[in-house]
Structures are given as structure tokens and as C-alpha cells.
């Protein structure tokens with residue numbers, strides 16, 4: 001497979017064992033030798049990206065339009081000259097990506113602080129991340145979570161070596177509910193479908209954190225279900241010292257690995273500036289099967305090499321016959 005690691009794109013906020021490549025994020029399995037063809041495992045979200053997300057194009061268009069509104073005088077000036085216009089359009093086209101990278105960066109910082117809180121470790125105060133961190137603390141308080149007693153893992157790498165994928169699991173927490181189902185918060189009750197109480201068994205939950213400055217605390221997307229299902233069905237979790245950070249093999253041993261436990265439930269924890277939403281999602285066998293369907297597609301697409309495929313010259317013999 002033509003996957004090249006991009007060492008220059010490594011970021012301090014990258015999850016453990018994650019490596020940037022020319023085909024997006026992969027995880028480097030520290031238990032595999034450097035020449036093992038199965039060493040690189042596609043990241044859960046990279047595989048899910050193979051499934052076209054309908055909402056992305058409108059979201060990009062929206063962010064481009066907002067940027068244009070903010071830069072109307074410059075747009076008007078640029079419109080007067082074809083060269084300036086081309087330059088302006090080029091700049092406009094890159095804006096949504098800059099915006100999205102900025103959001104992703106904030107999300108990574110919130111994750112890093114939440115991990116520090118879960119580990120009882122100190123962290124550097126971050127003014128922009130702080131409101132989200134407060135919402136996380138509010139979640140811990142509302143759900144009666146004691147970090148030492150109830151948080152079983154934070155930001156841990158999980159791998160499925162049989163199927164060849166990897167991911168990072170944000171939180172495994174022991175949750176205790178009053179009853180096997182919980183009512184929906186009244187303001188979020190759906191109008192189009194019956195608002196059934198949602199199953200909330202007590203026990204170990206797999207929770208993924210999502211941060212957003214703009215989306216409501218109830219926002220969920222189709223691909224979240226597949227993401228949770230993939231993490232839930234990973235086989236092994238890695239708790240490695242920093243020496244195995246990028247999948248280095250020589251330091252790794254089986255004492256860094258343990259079996260992924262069974263979870264009674266999976267959920268998204270939406271962190272917002274002044275609130276949060278804990279949304280249980282049915283990451284079941286069907287969701288996992290759908291995710292598994294994306295793996296061969298991703299493997300094929302990431303191995304596909306079409307750069308040498310170009311139009312060929314017509315056969316000379318045929319051309320002569322037509323002319324005659």
C-alpha cells in the first residue's frame with residue numbers, strides 16, 4: 001500500500017500511536033515489526049471519511065459565505081480587476097479549512113485538559129478551552145462521578161488487529177442511573193418521533209467528547225454511531241509509556257496491553273461553552289457491520305494509484321482506414 005508517514009505533520013496533540021500520513025491518520029501498532037505489512041492501522045475516523053458526509057459541502061459553503069460578508073469591501077475592490085479577483089477567490093476558498101482547523105485545534109486542547117483532569121494531572125490554563133472544561137466538570141458533578149473511582153480509562157489507544165483499524169477512546173466511565181431508562185430533557189424532546197425514554201443501564205460506558213462553539217448540546221451526526229461502534233468493538237487497549245508514543249516497537253511489551261472490556265452503553269458527550277449534552281447512541285452490531293463495510297473501501301482507495309492513467313493515442317491503422 002502506498003502510505004507514507006508525514007513526520008513533519010506530527011502534532012503534540014495527536015493521540016498516542018497516531019501518525020499523520022499522505023492518506024490521513026493511521027495508528028502505528030507498537031507490537032508489529034517495522035517491516036510487518038499490518039503495522040499501520042487505519043484510524044476509525046479516517047475510515048468513516050470514506051462515507052461521503054452530505055453535510056460537509058453546505059457547511060463549507062456557509063463558512064465561505066460568512067467570510068465573504070466579513071470582507072465585502074475587499075470583495076468589491078477585487079471584483080474590478082480579473083487578477084485581483086482570482087487572488088481573492090483563492091483566498092476565499094481556503095477560509096473554511098482554516099476555520100475548521102481552528103475548531104479542531106480547540107477540540108484537541110479541550111480533550112487534552114479533560115484527559116489531565118481524568119488523570120488528576122496538572123494542566124496549563126487555556127482561556128478559550130476553559131468554558132468547555134467547566135462544562136465537563138459540570139457533567140462529572142451532575143452524574144456523581146468520582147474520577148479515581150469511576151473513570152476507568154482516558155484517551156486510550158484501541159486497536160482491532162483482526163480487522164486492521166485503530167482509534168482513541170476518550171473516556172470509559174462507570175455510570176450509575178436511577179433506573180434502566182432515562183427521560184429526555186424536555187427542551188430536546190423530538191416532535192417528529194415519539195420521545196421514548198432512552199435506555200441507560202448502570203455500568204461501564206464508552207463516551208466520546210465533542211466540542212463546538214456553535215452547535216446545540218443535542219447535535220449528533222450519523223457517523224458518530226459508527227465511530228462509537230468501531231471503538232466499542234476494538235480488541236485491545238494500549239496504555240503505553242511515552243517511549244511507544246509513535247508506535248516504536250523496541251520499548252513495547254505485552255504489559256502495555258489489555259483487553260477492551262464490555263460496555264453497557266455508548267454515548268456522545270457534547271461539551272458547549274455554558275452547557276453539555278450527554279446523548280446515549282445505539283452503537284450496536286448493525287452500526288459495527290456498517291463501519292466494517294467501509295474498511296475494504298478505504299483500503300482500496302488508499303492503495304489506488306491512477307496517476308499513470310492518461311488518454312492514449314488512437315491506433316494508427318484505424319486512422320488510415322478512415323481516411324481512405
Ligand SMILES: [Zn+2]
Pocket residue numbers: 030239240241244251252253256
Ligand atoms: Zn507500548
